[in-house]
Amino acid sequence: MTATRDLLRVEGLRVSFPLLGGDLTAVDGASLRVLPGRITALVGESGSGKSITGQTIMGLQPSQARVSGRIWFNPGEGEAGGPPLDLLTLPRDGRQIRAIRGDRIGMIFQEPMTSFSALHTIGNQLSEALRLHRPLTKREARERCEAMLARVGFGHPGRVFDMYPFELSGGMRQRAMIAMAAICGPDLLIADEPTTALDVTIQAQILGLIRDLQQELGMAVLLITHDLGVVANLADEVVVMHRGQVMEAGDTATIFHNPQHLYLRGLMQAVPVLGHAGRARLRPLREIPPDGIRELARLGRPEGRHEPSLRPLVSLREVSKAFLPRHQSWSLISSNAQPVTAVDRVSLDIMRGECLGLVGESGSGKTTIGKLLVRAMTPDAGTIIFDDGTEVIDIAEAQGPALDDLRSRVQMIFQDPVSSLSPRMTVGSILSEPLEIHRRGTPEERRRLVTALLSAIGLGQGAAARFPHSFSGGQRQRIGIARALALTPEFIICDEVVSALDVSVQAQILNLLKDLQRELHLTYLFISHDLGVVNYMADRIAVMWRGRLVEIGPRDLVMEAPVHPYTRALLAAIPVPDPARPLDPRARIPTARAEAEWPAVFREVPGQPARMVDLGAGHRVRMQELAHPEQMFQQRASG
Structure with missing residues (x-):
């Protein structure tokens, strides 16, 4: 482990799955780092190994997966700290990894509808995550959960606490998922495609919410996404993956203004943009013959x-x-x-x-x-x-x-x-x-x-x-x-x-x-x-x-x-997808739908x-x- 105070350091991670015709390698020797209080974006196409990397950090990879390498977690000194710990050495369902999961490391999943239990209220699921890691009474847990629901933008947190996930819209479910991931004040938040398929105004609100929580709680974020516009607006550092390998890594401004790898350049050329430049034919990595x-x-x-x-x-x-x-x-x-x-x-x-x-x-x-x-x-x-x-x-x-x-x-x-x-x-x-x-x-x-x-x-x-x-x-x-x-x-x-x-x-x-x-x-x-x-x-x-x-x-x-x-x-x-053109902060506020303000x-x-x-x-x-x-x-x- 290096002397640099990295909150998370992944070294030579390899994840493969046994198949009849041979092993399928999902992650092939990937290495990356996440600094305390910073947002690192993990970018790539579907199948590049992004999500399985996030799952493996949490110890949530499929049971048949074969994993090697090192994942060092270093929360620092003090009450929540301790010496650097290799998460891969911990049993997947052991007491030690369960004490870290949800407490020191939280995760926002890509599809909140399938991640929430349909049989339990939002409040039940938030308070369960809190009471597993904090010695609180039922009343104290509810008060803290309602405070977090209000923090993520719910106008009536007490009502939402008693609602079921299917009663919330997609954007509201994603807010509730963020509340559950952040309820214990983790050192690291892993966000797996947190804005996929959301409307642009809801997406802007979710991005602003993640940034605000990150700054308020001082936590680091590993943002897993394929949306380069989201990366440019949120990330401090970028790691680009392709076929399980890290192709390029660096600070956001350098990655966008001076990309070196051909794969990253190809991704940027495939993004539809606004204005007249967005009318030219897109250049996908693999074209369909006419x-x-x-x-x-x-x-x-x-x-x-x-x-x-x-x-x-x-x-x-x-x-x-x-x-x-x-x-x-x-x-x-x-x-x-x-x-x-x-x-x-x-x-x-x-x-x-x-x-x-x-x-x-x-x-x-x-x-x-x-x-x-x-x-x-x-x-x-x-x-x-x-x-x-x-x-x-x-x-x-x-x-x-x-x-x-x-x-x-x-x-x-x-x-x-x-x-x-x-x-x-x-x-x-x-x-x-x-x-x-x-x-x-x-x-x-x-x-x-x-x-x-x-x-x-x-x-x-x-x-x-x-x-x-x-x-x-x-x-x-x-x-x-x-x-x-x-x-x-x-x-x-x-x-x-x-x-x-x-x-x-x-x-x-x-x-x-x-x-x-x-x-x-x-x-x-x-x-x-x-x-x-x-x-x-x-x-x-x-x-x-x-x-x-x-x-x-x-x-x-x-x-x-x-x-x-x-x-x-x-x-x-x-x-x-340009760090020099950040998102309008006013877009975070849902005034776009408030007719009274027009x-x-x-x-x-x-x-x-x-x-x-x-x-x-x-x-x-x-x-x-x-x-x-x-x-x-x-x-x-x-x-």
Whole structure:
């Protein structure tokens, strides 16, 4: 052990798993350090060994894992201190490691829904972690837990203490997970992908919360992530891993401004950014050959498609959708429940051949719009029209053959390919099933189309005989895209298709979607909370807030001259992969959703609801009727 006071030092860590064909090495001689009171980011793609490194530090690696090397933990002198200790020499379930785990080292897990027990309240789980390591009475433990819940941003900590995890939103569960990890005031906090798949405003709040707790409690943080924007805004030092090995390490400014390793440079080139620089084609580490897409386009479409038309392909007019909340105890609809409005009188057009980006936080109504468009649910009010230039179909009213035809013309790519692909069917069966249902072609023609689909997404013909579980997350998402293309649709809804993917895999998928749109003349509704991704994909952008459309217009106007305060808050909350451009501290405060703090012109007034006002060039914003519209033009020009 060196004389340098490192809180944590990993030396030559090797983790492997025995398989029938030989050992699989997940971590291959990795070495890194975490200094006291500092934030160290561990960066890399899925499969690079980041998470298993964090688990091994905690002694939570799978029982079949073979581990070697040294993990020195040196909490310092004093009450909590002692001599440096090699954590790998401790029994995985022994008293000594359990005394350190949760007390001196805390961990924030990637998916709090599966990390919390669904059968116990938030308070039970927080107080258990506290009482295991502190001699407190039940009342004292509750008081300290409520204080920590208030510290992480809960306005009513006593109420949250008695709630179950499923009653909290994703961002609230992540706050509760942070509270549980920090409740004992650990020396080291390991945060494994703490903001993956969270909205940008919630992500900004979580990042600010981790930074504030780190400074307030004086603890060190090992941040495991693939998001370079998060790293640039939070980390003091960066360690880059690839295939189980450390490729590069150093302070954050040096890593970002002068990267040395080709792998790190490739990761940075694959990140979609804002502005005109974000419009250039992304450069993933592994590109998908375009030959398969051309072969798929050569197979053609059914007769009568692609008739020229100046009318929108899809039109929504005053569409509303509400849901009845369920009773908290028995999951039954309460007798006195008031409907919760998910979509509130939304009107918009989607033009043929364009990509319309639909952005907003969770609960804003984005996914509900997508489900209404594929007829997974019907609207309570309003109309949704599909107009291919020769025939007009009311999506909500279509029945029989008209509905069958609509199902083939409108498809959806889902956010989670794991749950949307049947684990009991081979990939070939998954891709051919839509063709069989709609009686498309002969068996031989179906086999040719399946081969063309696999080639278009960069998978070989041999993939047809494999099951979904044998593919990586990015490959499963490509299979989901191929299934959506099987019926040669005209309109595809992409629902958060890259939200949980690594930056290099994300770049692959985004480039694939763009190539498919160009070659197959597709129209997209691209639902996302990542404005960097939307900036790369979309021709126009629509912004939703609490079920309402608040701003819509050409990409450049919305991204570079936003007018509505909610749009501005979303843009301010985006972490940029550049340490010289830190996150706006105001983005941590949830004022982005507080209508009372907006200028009066943007507020809803009883008896005088706001409406969409045209600012010119196709840019419309929800606001009160303006007595002097030229003021808003001046505001946009100066914004």
